[in-house]
Amino acid sequence: xxxxxxxxxxxxEANAAEEEPENAETLEQIDACQNEIDALNEKASEEILKVxxxxxxxxxxxxxxxxxxVKRIPNFWVTAFINHPQVSGILDEEExxxxxALNKLEVEEFEDIKxxxxxxxxxxxxxxxxxxxxxxxxxxxxxxxxxxSDWPASTSTPIQWKEGKNLLKxxxxxxxxxxxxxxxxxxxxxxxxxxxxxxxxxxxxELIKDDLWPNPLQYYLVPDIEVEPEEEDENEEEAFD
Amino acid sequence: xxxxxxxxxxxxEANAAEEEPENAETLEQIDACQNEIDALNEKASEEILKVxxxxxxxxxxxxxxxxxxVKRIPNFWVTAFINHPQVSGILDEEExxxxxALNKLEVEEFEDIKxxxxxxxxxxxxxxxxxxxxxxxxxxxxxxxxxxSDWPASTSTPIQWKEGKNLLKxxxxxxxxxxxxxxxxxxxxxxxxxxxxxxxxxxxxELIKDDLWPNPLQYYLVPDIEVEPEEEDENEEEAFD
Ligand SMILES: [Ca+2]
Ligand SMILES: [Ca+2]
Ligand SMILES: [Mg+2]
Ligand SMILES: [Mg+2]
Numbered sequence: 001x002x003x004x005x006x007x008x009x010x011x012x013e014a015n016a017a018e019e020e021p022e023n024a025e026t027l028e029q030i031d032a033c034q035n036e037i038d039a040l041n042e043k044a045s046e047e048i049l050k051v052x053x054x055x056x057x058x059x060x061x062x063x064x065x066x067x068x069x070v071k072r073i074p075n076f077w078v079t080a081f082i083n084h085p086q087v088s089g090i091l092d093e094e095e096x097x098x099x100x101a102l103n104k105l106e107v108e109e110f111e112d113i114k115x116x117x118x119x120x121x122x123x124x125x126x127x128x129x130x131x132x133x134x135x136x137x138x139x140x141x142x143x144x145x146x147x148x149s150d151w152p153a154s155t156s157t158p159i160q161w162k163e164g165k166n167l168l169k170x171x172x173x174x175x176x177x178x179x180x181x182x183x184x185x186x187x188x189x190x191x192x193x194x195x196x197x198x199x200x201x202x203x204x205x206e207l208i209k210d211d212l213w214p215n216p217l218q219y220y221l222v223p224d225i226e227v228e229p230e231e232e233d234e235n236e237e238e239a240f241d
Numbered sequence: 242x243x244x245x246x247x248x249x250x251x252x253x254e255a256n257a258a259e260e261e262p263e264n265a266e267t268l269e270q271i272d273a274c275q276n277e278i279d280a281l282n283e284k285a286s287e288e289i290l291k292v293x294x295x296x297x298x299x300x301x302x303x304x305x306x307x308x309x310x311v312k313r314i315p316n317f318w319v320t321a322f323i324n325h326p327q328v329s330g331i332l333d334e335e336e337x338x339x340x341x342a343l344n345k346l347e348v349e350e351f352e353d354i355k356x357x358x359x360x361x362x363x364x365x366x367x368x369x370x371x372x373x374x375x376x377x378x379x380x381x382x383x384x385x386x387x388x389x390s391d392w393p394a395s396t397s398t399p400i401q402w403k404e405g406k407n408l409l410k411x412x413x414x415x416x417x418x419x420x421x422x423x424x425x426x427x428x429x430x431x432x433x434x435x436x437x438x439x440x441x442x443x444x445x446x447e448l449i450k451d452d453l454w455p456n457p458l459q460y461y462l463v464p465d466i467e468v469e470p471e472e473e474d475e476n477e478e479e480a481f482d
Contacts, residue, residue: 023313026313030311030458040296048292214278217272
């Protein structure tokens with residue numbers, strides 16, 4: 001039990017003023033201070049957003065140049081995926097084969113940054129599907145979020161599989177197909193890509209955006225030893241190189 | 242088993258170049274791109290820091306004005322503490338009495354923001370201790386952090402208890418004194434204040450910094466009904482007001 005009186009909300013009722021009239025005006029003045037602070041916080045957020053937008057623009061040509069260079073390295077992205085400790089976990093053997101055709105990856109934040117982003121996967125002609133680009137797009141903190149029941153949401157390009165090459169379908173008919181978990185524990189890449197049930201907790205998308213996209217070279221160049229714990233005798237292996 | 246060769250680190254060995262010599266130069270160019278991107282990221286962080294510093298300066302007079310106004314409201318801070326759902330949980334009955342003497346609270350981020358902050362508790366003359374100000378200070382992400390084994394660290398003003406008024410000592414000799422947990426589950430306010438064992442996970446300090454300090458009015462004015470679930474019949478209570 002508190003010895004201090006609980007007080008009602010200032011805007012709602014005038015109880016605080018009635019109880020202790022000398023406080024009412026002071027509370028109004030504190031509220032005015034608070035509004036000034038809130039306004040400053042909002043201005044700070046806007047300025048920070050502008051800095052982020054400016055640097056997104058400045059980084060863009062670097063990323064584009066990098067993309068062009070990356071295209072010259074065979075299997076760059078699939079190698080980076082394979083060497084990434086978490087992303088490697090969702091790569092089925094045949095998907096890995098398919099991802100050899102992935103020649104460009106792009107992450108684009110929306111202009112206002114907070115509202116979402118998209119990941120574009122660009123493919124060479126390949127035996128698996130007709131699409132040149134597969135896009136997974138996340139609409140997260142938009143102003144529409146509170147009003148629109150379809151928000152937050154993610155969407156994925158429908159994959160136009162070639163005959164008999166539908167990796168998703170094949171995977172679903174495999175015995176372990178039913179055991180697959182949603183998010184963070186995807187069994188396969190295209191299962192992740194096609195799943196839009198929980199866009200706010202899409203760990204794989206976040207790893208691509210925050211880990212692989214800012215610096216894929218570190219994954220391309222460093223072998224992911226944790227994922228192959230069976231290869232314990234490294235010295236012996238190196239002797240065959 | 243991957244069909245894609247693992248590659249060694251670029252800087253370390255020249256294997257990538259030896260294996261596929263046509264890639265070596267491209268990898269160097271990608272690395273150069275990556276360095277440009279890193280430099281831009283660093284500049285972005287610096288600009289964002291400057292914005293935050295600018296607004297910390299702009300907010301300061303508002304906070305100071307608010308402090309002066311708050312001093313005119315008896316028991317403002319202790320009421321806000323009592324009405325805060327988590328902070329109320331660490332208020333011992335006698336501490337609550339003692340905190341009636343708390344006339345000013347300040348949260349100061351260090352100039353470079355990331356390296357830490359301090360919380361100053363200013364007290365009126367009171368029957369419990371001699372100090373006018375009790376400060377708990379957090380040194381977190383400083384440049385010294387990696388080199389200095391004393392980082393991260395927090396420090397607390399030693400409390401000069403008046404004779405027979407040591408609330409900490411009293412609490413420690415109470416039967417439940419041994420059961421108290423560290424952090425997030427403190428039993429008492431002065432236990433929290435004096436504890437510096439895990440400065441990076443000081444939940445109470447973070448609640449004061451991120452919740453109470455930015456807008457204490459919302460806690461001062463809104464009764465914390467969750468903490469008193471036994472008062473179920475609200476209408477009946479209001480009839481006695
Ligand atoms: Ca691997
Ligand atoms: Ca309470
Ligand atoms: Mg690319
Ligand atoms: Mg104050």
